[in-house]
Amino acid sequence: MKQLLIRHSSPLCGEICISGSKNAALPILAASLLSTEPVRIANIPNLSDIKILCEILTCLGCTVNTKGGHVLSVDASQVKNLIAPYDLAGKIRASFLIMGPLLARFGKVRMALPGGCPIGSRPVNLHLKGFAALGAEISQGYGYIELRAPRLTGARLYFDFPSVGATENILMAATLADGVSILENAAAEPEIVDLANFLCSMGASISGAGTDTIRVQGVPYLCGTDYTIIPDRIEAGSFMIATAITRGDVTLRGVICDHLKPVTAKIQEAGAKVFTNDESIRVCADSPFHSLDIKTLPFPGFPTDMQAQMMALLSTANGTSIITETIFENRFMHAAELTRMGADIQIEGRTAVIKGTKRLTGSRVCATDLRAGASLALAGLAADGYTTISGIHHLVRGYENFDQKLRTLGADAEFITLS
Numbered sequence: 001m002k003q004l005l006i007r008h009s010s011p012l013c014g015e016i017c018i019s020g021s022k023n024a025a026l027p028i029l030a031a032s033l034l035s036t037e038p039v040r041i042a043n044i045p046n047l048s049d050i051k052i053l054c055e056i057l058t059c060l061g062c063t064v065n066t067k068g069g070h071v072l073s074v075d076a077s078q079v080k081n082l083i084a085p086y087d088l089a090g091k092i093r094a095s096f097l098i099m100g101p102l103l104a105r106f107g108k109v110r111m112a113l114p115g116g117c118p119i120g121s122r123p124v125n126l127h128l129k130g131f132a133a134l135g136a137e138i139s140q141g142y143g144y145i146e147l148r149a150p151r152l153t154g155a156r157l158y159f160d161f162p163s164v165g166a167t168e169n170i171l172m173a174a175t176l177a178d179g180v181s182i183l184e185n186a187a188a189e190p191e192i193v194d195l196a197n198f199l200c201s202m203g204a205s206i207s208g209a210g211t212d213t214i215r216v217q218g219v220p221y222l223c224g225t226d227y228t229i230i231p232d233r234i235e236a237g238s239f240m241i242a243t244a245i246t247r248g249d250v251t252l253r254g255v256i257c258d259h260l261k262p263v264t265a266k267i268q269e270a271g272a273k274v275f276t277n278d279e280s281i282r283v284c285a286d287s288p289f290h291s292l293d294i295k296t297l298p299f300p301g302f303p304t305d306m307q308a309q310m311m312a313l314l315s316t317a318n319g320t321s322i323i324t325e326t327i328f329e330n331r332f333m334h335a336a337e338l339t340r341m342g343a344d345i346q347i348e349g350r351t352a353v354i355k356g357t358k359r360l361t362g363s364r365v366c367a368t369d370l371r372a373g374a375s376l377a378l379a380g381l382a383a384d385g386y387t388t389i390s391g392i393h394h395l396v397r398g399y400e401n402f403d404q405k406l407r408t409l410g411a412d413a414e415f416i417t418l419s
């Protein structure tokens, strides 16, 4: 069984480069299904979720080539199979993002209900409501969902919640629909903007991405393109907290500072210094942290994907902090594991009350989801002695060379295999 072994760290220092964004790369890979011409995508992170989506694309009939390192090309001209394989689709929630492109290009698609992190019930009703608004017929049974629509028709639709995945799926479908679509209360995350920029580079006509109203004028076809994915703001935020929790001094290269504003504001409020530059961000911390109140919200609010890591930091702060999780209903599973390491955390519904403690202690803990894994690793850097984290397959879904990057900054962290 693979585990991550982390030892109490002296202050992290040095520089690392942030990888491409997982959550931008996944919808962009799915969007490559919209064209019969090849697309070339650079800055793709080397992660297991990306590999699974590439396997799904290959099963559908795409040719996926790794051009070495972080560049992929996808040729979807020969797609024949419109049924996503059950075993693969069940592994990652982002598999559901092939629905919009396949429906728009071929008029039908069938796939298993998606998998992903165990952080909540994660329904797909908003995706389905959006497809129905564009004219799709929906049938469901035996673990599969099937969509049919000989032609999609542009429509005005209002998302009950600004779901990232639903906005992406409907945005992709609307690019090839007849007429104009207006997506209201749409998600405004940087990954939505990156997807819209990718689609526009293929010839789509989209305005308003990054606001709550997106307008799409359908076009008859989309062409090939050459595109570079944005940096991963969650990976960057996680290393900002790794720096802060060890009272270190680290520069992160290849970031977009605007995407990190909500995290930067909270790290500064806690007492660390943050210096931003064109494409880099430097975090320095040398004194104890203040307690904070945080509420997770859709962008530009504080990201739910940074909540667990921030909880690790606040476990070591002076005073009592409160975190309210408004996006997912079951995203505090890391709290029990942090408590095992000496943190003082009480959970009441969607609120966590964290009383800062002077000393965390290394323990055997288990990552229950992707960001929980990162949170425990960050706590392990601050804890006395050794921490071993199991359930590490979650962590490698979202962090490329996590142990190696930590070692570059001076940490003692390595993946080990226990029999």
Ligand code: UD1
Binding pocket: 022, 023, 024, 026, 093, 094, 120, 121, 122, 123, 124, 125, 126, 127, 128, 161, 162, 163, 164, 165, 166, 191, 304, 305, 327, 328, 329
């Ligand atoms: C994406 C990110 C994930 C991040 C999340 C919120 C990817 C691959 N994943 O996930 O890392 O934590 O955004 O920023 O990009 N919901 C419904 N019905 C739906 C869809 C969503 O009720 O049809 C609910 C979800 O259960 C959840 C909330 O809306 O409570 C937010 O989900 P959503 O924004 O869709 O997240 P994902 O796209 O799944």
